[in-house]
Amino acid sequence: MSYLMYVDKLDAGYREVFGKIELYLNNTYVDDGTREEQLSELLDCLLSAQEAGKPVESVVGDDVQEFCESFCSGYDWKNRLLHFLEMLQTLAWITLVLNALHLLSLLADMPLAQALAQGGSFHMSALIIGALSGVLSGFLTKKLMFRMKKLSLHVLNIVTVVGAAVVIVLLSDALPVALFPIPVWAYLLFSLLYIIIYRIASRKRRAERAQYRVSFGQMVNEEIERTLDEDMRKEFASRNAKREKKRKTLLSWEEYLAQIEKECGKMEKMKGYFMCLPLIMTAGFLLGGWSVSGLEGMFEGFADLVFFICIILAVTYPIMFGLWKVTRKNAALRRAWLSTAPKADLSDGTPT
Amino acid sequence: MKDSQLLRGILEGCVLAIIARGETYGYEILSELEQSGFENLLEGTLYPVLTRLEKKSLITCRKEKSPFGPIRKYYSMTESGLSDLAEFRQVYGKITAAADDILGKGEES
Numbered sequence: 152m153s154y155l156m157y158v159d160k161l162d163a164g165y166r167e168v169f170g171k172i173e174l175y176l177n178n179t180y181v182d183d184g185t186r187e188e189q190l191s192e193l194l195d196c197l198l199s200a201q202e203a204g205k206p207v208e209s210v211v212g213d214d215v216q217e218f219c220e221s222f223c224s225g226y227d228w229k230n231r232l233l234h235f236l237e238m239l240q241t242l243a244w245i246t247l248v249l250n251a252l253h254l255l256s257l258l259a260d261m262p263l264a265q266a267l268a269q270g271g272s273f274h275m276s277a278l279i280i281g282a283l284s285g286v287l288s289g290f291l292t293k294k295l296m297f298r299m300k301k302l303s304l305h306v307l308n309i310v311t312v313v314g315a316a317v318v319i320v321l322l323s324d325a326l327p328v329a330l331f332p333i334p335v336w337a338y339l340l341f342s343l344l345y346i347i348i349y350r351i352a353s354r355k356r357r358a359e360r361a362q363y364r365v366s367f368g369q370m371v372n373e374e375i376e377r378t379l380d381e382d383m384r385k386e387f388a389s390r391n392a393k394r395e396k397k398r399k400t401l402l403s404w405e406e407y408l409a410q411i412e413k414e415c416g417k418m419e420k421m422k423g424y425f426m427c428l429p430l431i432m433t434a435g436f437l438l439g440g441w442s443v444s445g446l447e448g449m450f451e452g453f454a455d456l457v458f459f460i461c462i463i464l465a466v467t468y469p470i471m472f473g474l475w476k477v478t479r480k481n482a483a484l485r486r487a488w489l490s491t492a493p494k495a496d497l498s499d500g501t502p503t
Numbered sequence: 504m505k506d507s508q509l510l511r512g513i514l515e516g517c518v519l520a521i522i523a524r525g526e527t528y529g530y531e532i533l534s535e536l537e538q539s540g541f542e543n544l545l546e547g548t549l550y551p552v553l554t555r556l557e558k559k560s561l562i563t564c565r566k567e568k569s570p571f572g573p574i575r576k577y578y579s580m581t582e583s584g585l586s587d588l589a590e591f592r593q594v595y596g597k598i599t600a601a602a603d604d605i606l607g608k609g610e611e612s
Binding site: 160192193195200217221222 | 528529530533543545546547548550551566569571572573574575576
């Protein structure tokens, strides 16, 4: 959600109102694309009004609830249907993954045909009830958020998430037999069909949204770029404050720039470190386990060991690769800043 | 001016007229309406109007990052929007002339 990067630009009063409208919209059944568009447009409008020195009431009026209801009055059944289909798609993916894993575990004890005829993953009952709880929670949030004005938005969010998690966890253990006795093959087939049909039908819409999508990495980099000059100056002051405490000679601005240049070089060479770290972590874990209980105690056979190693590497490599990309981008931004950083003019080395 | 039935009836036409002057965006439309005398008109009232006009293909929009950062929608007229506006101006002229006549006679008596 790209608009999130700019919410910080709002003053406290504006931000509070925007937060309420965002909560209302997040609990209104509209597809993600429309909601993001609306919030982005509203945020731009609020920033424009703030820049013009106008009060937030000039955009939203005195009654935020009335504003929200009016703002959402343009939704029609198509928007709500799209939202419902989007929610089903998420459910379909979770169903597919849960039942695929369930099938894999059944195949250890029986042939494929028999495994497919078994009942679906027992988590399905809890998942469906959890999803319904989420819908109910959203409905109640919308109804209560303006009546209980002192209710913190954070409390509402936490209660919603914790409530849904508790329902899913409790029911997973309390209902060992699925409430909905549907065979594994049916769950797999229908969820796969749904995902394929949805993705084909929504291809154009997803392509439109992809044009404006901002990845997490881009958000991080834009934020870094926005505040880099100020952060680098603060870092200069901070390093000298530490040196002063240790009674060391203070850095001149030129010496500081030279340090940053050196650090950028080190950051650019860290690829090998990030790529080796998952292997080191896996080896460390296996050594630790071997020293405590021996490998025979940890794994049933060689296949188990290989499977475990593959899972660990499959999880840690993407994380390390992502961290490496952020580090590399950070180094590139610092180098770009270095090329435009002011040179020291004053005799005491402080930049102009 | 409250958000009355009368306002709802003419708001779409006024918004079309503003967009017809040149490509524009939500806050700018809101400011223009305010400067023309539509006091206390809110984004919450304007947004559904813009959504309806876009769905009827009377206006089109393109998205671009605004100077403040968020994605901003810039609206411009379509051919059917221009003919709809011309029709609105005609009908509005007739209605206001008739209403002025009746309301003027009402005041006299």
